[in-house]
Amino acid sequence: MGDAVVGSDGVTRCAWAESSDEMRAYHDTEWGRPVRDERGLFERLTLEAFQSGLSWAIVLRKRPRFREVFAGFDAEVVAAYDTARVAALLSDVGIIRNRAKVEATIANARAIRALDGGFADLVWSFAPEPRPRPLSMTDVPAVTPESTALAAGLKRKGFRFVGPTTAYAMMQAVGMVDDHLAGCQVRTDPV
Incomplete structure (x- = not known):
């Protein structure tokens, strides 16, 4: 992942987005845009956990099936999954x-249910102050004090498979931080 690059469509964007049309669409329309609804946050948390140790491209290709098997990331439904499921x-x-x-x-869905509608508030309570966009990918951290605190906060509430790196990746995905490179033409909505 290098600096921003000009794509075949003439748009300058983060280099990682140019690996496929699917990655470009995700980068341009989703990544870094604020997500504040429970299902959207549960989906991003889940997908980032599944991505751990793998490439994001694999997870993105499998995303439609993840949505099917996890009931559109409806925590109420997923929380009821049993050993047969x-x-x-x-x-x-x-x-x-x-x-x-x-x-x-499944454990995370149960933890979301226990929060009784407070999942988005909990997650977003760890959002850092806005900062300038990074100049290059080497300026993008894998872990921050806020992602470490978010991971710890989620674990205290019963969430599993969420460490500081996974928490930071989710923070990027849901727009809590804007790690589009300074030269990237893609703009996100303000937090």
């Missing part, structure tokens, strides 16, 4: 079949 998920080649990540998703 876990077994079915682990045999589904359309998703990333990792028992720890599947079970964490």
Whole structure:
């Protein structure tokens, strides 16, 4: 991931977005834009956890199936998944079949339910002050004090498979931080 590059469409954007049309669309229309609804936040948290150790391109390709098997990321539905449902998920080649990540998703849905509508408020309470966009990808941290605090805060509430790096990736995805490079022409809505 280098500095911003000019794509085949003439738009300057973060270099990682130029790896495929799917990545470009995600970069241009979703990444870094504020997400404040429970389902959207649950989806991003889940996908970032599944991405751990893998490339984002793999997760993005499997995203439609993740949405199907996790009921559109409806925490109420996912919280009720049982061992038979876990077994079915682990045999589904359309998703990333990792028992720890599947079970964490169910545990996280239960933790969201226990918050009784306060998941978005909890997540966004860790948003840092806005800062200038990074000049290059080397200026983009993998972990920040805020992502470390968010991960700890979520764990205290019963969330699993969310460390500081996963928390920071979610913060980027949901617009809590804007890590589009300074030269990137894609603009996000203000937080």
